[in-house]
Amino acid sequence: MKEKAKIKLGVSIGDLNGIGCEVILKTFEDSRMLDFCTPVIYASNKLISQQKSALGLNVNFHGIREASQAVDGKINIVNVWKETLQIEFGAATDEAGKYAIKSLRAAVSDLKSDTIDVLVTAPINKKNIQSDAFKFPGHTDFLAQELEGNSLMLMVAESLRVGLLTDHIAVKDVANAITPKLIREKVKTIEESLRMDFNVRRPKIAVLGINPHSGDNGTIGEEDDKILKPSIRELFDEGILVYGPYSADSFFGSNGYKNFDAILAAYHDQGLIPFKTLSFGKGVNYTAGLHKVRTSPDHGTAYEIAGKGVADSSSFKEAVFTGIQVFRNRMEHKELIKNPLQKQKPKKAS
Template sequence: MEQRHPEKRNDRNTDLTSDQNLKDRPERQESDKAEQDPGERNAIDSNPGERKPAEPNAGERGSRERNRGERQPTERTSGERQSVERASGERNPGERNPGERNPGERNSGNRQGNDRNQRDKDRNEGVADRHEPVDRVAPDRMAGEIAREGRRSADNGSSERQDRSAGERGPADRGTADRGTADRGTADRLVVGITLGDYNGIGPEVILKALQHNRMQRICTPVIYGSMRILNRYRNILNLKDWNLNGIQNISQASHKLTNVITCWNDQNHEIQPGKVTTEAGQAAFACLQRAVEDLKAGKLDALITAPINKQNIQSEEFTFPGHTEYLAHEFGVQDNLMFMVSETLRVGVVTGHIPLGRVRSSVTRERIVEKLNLMYQSLKLDFGIQKPKIALLGLNPHAGEEGLLGQEENEIIKPLIKDLREQGRLVYGPYPADGFFGTRSYRDFDGVLAMYHDQGLIPFKAIAFDEGVNFTAGLPIVRTSPDHGTAYDIAGKNQADETSMIQALYMACDVARRRKEHQDLEANALNPKQVVEK
């Protein structure tokens, strides 16, 4: 192998540097001006014998200055780079094209490539130790901060930076820095159940997209009540194969690092038919819901997120309810509850839910409105942390009755009720005409809006916040949320479903569950007046 003299190597680098990256020349000139210190020039021009012992030799200094001081302490020298490049089959530095990156940039690219290869390997293994520091979260972090960090982590660029940072830390450093957080995080970690819903709808798709790459493990331990076989079929259809599901038989086997799946029925003879309404899919949806409710009653789950069901094919001798809400109220012995549609900018509850329109008028009574108002008021305080909620009531009739011209319900029921509540100190206002109220965005001035019937509240809500909206059931002793959409058979299995509402349902379930736990802790530790001793 030909031995090159250091001075010749520097001449080669000088020629190469002058030929490549011409667009960087202004920056290089600025750098050269900054280096015009007479002492430095003398040191470069002097002969090696006159140099101070601590200074680098002239060849090394010249090479570094011509490369604009970009070399880092961990970077290879020119000779080392040439050896590595020749061993790996790359071109000799002297044969680089003018547009090619300089050696420092190429080394940086190689390091990034190694990081990407390592991350891909980790994902194929399900979960890796290198991701543990990123997935853990301190238990005392406020619920809102947890949700915001989870949203930021969903961003691809953020995830890559976090993965790279974790990869650069040594195993010993990870164990020392995170051991305390891991112990506390596992003990305090929320366990949330997610029911599969109708597997021929978009439920499996939005669940898999929301949980892919185990990104929800930052804030909770997810357990899907469904079928490993069905979910794997959808993973193949949707090309979501770069992460693993953890099949378990019961919730006590759940891993805090993985997305867990409990198969709730004998799924060997079940084949998915996206977009089709089948009896088998309805029976499977009920089996998943039933199994999750059992674990809720046993205190093994902190919250429940339900994927969409078909209200017709789920009907059976055991399930004779209009939907999830009524079934859960029955199972937990609750006489009344509130369908509460929630987004970042709008919260809408309804006085009458899943009943025919012909029965709405007879169901809108003073007593029923008071019940729903109280449920909304308590939920805004307990579940959403609003100490003095401000609530708007909508009228039943068009234009809120037009002073009795279009109906008397506003004058006879709603207005007198609002007057009484205001005298009690409640911030309740109305009745407002629904069309003008939403058209002028007056909902922004209130913490909650109570509509008189289902479509009066849900049509504007979904028009305003369909993608990020969440269906929250207020008044239950357990936390239950769901996305605000249905089965969407027309796009099932086509990789077109948007998972945003499912993600928001997960975040909200965790937020509400944490607030309720904090409230319980405060009540348990509250001072008993009898124990207070006056000094």
């Protein structure tokens, strides 16, 4: 297994006009972070110099042509482009979206080839990234296409883990999108991730209802009774410790979530509103179910404070630590599968 200092942690730069560069540089401004990983940031020396100067940060970096040249103990910048870009803090420009995707594509290419071990993505603007060559609502959908596996958006803050049955779709489409096939796929993905990525030996999973009060026995919609309950029952009968559906309005307030290793919410806001309330800005967005490790902070571009030097890097730093830990857990898991402990045969009595 790789030594801690040898883990190459790739970073895509995100929206140039948001707080992405700021939280990245603030994270690695602390030299102790270089004891845990070798950061490889996909951008350009010129851009990082611009951001460093504008934000008044004291960060030294090492420019390289490709990630294979990364030096341990330094903040490495892969020069994905050479041109000088115009930074307009707080503005959702087409140029910022274009270069955010250039950074992301270069980082994902290296992740696929094992040139880097982990990918941490800084926030993007879901509108200005759109083009004829990139038509995805966000990172997760793009990564699901590029990397093997069944992706699942899993929000993590210590022992609190909230996954989503559906993520970036309109609320009006949620009920029709949730099918027995989708439920089975997402429950199995989160169960496997808990075992492989978080070292939970026998995961317990809660599923939240689709409708208020989980439908009140069909009074407020029939989806919970006709789709969720039978699917949960089948999975439980197969040996997966999955329970529900639980009424979402009281589940977190009553501390019921503390009895489970993960919660699977029916849709985006049902899961993320309580998660972000409880995690206090230190949560991490982890893409479970892929054959590679990707994390990101739990916040967006924060245009309203971009360029002011006041952005909190706590969530990005947690994303780095989570990515490193998941990578290590996966390596240990692979070793255990490859070299399981052999049961010793009892010695014969002499």
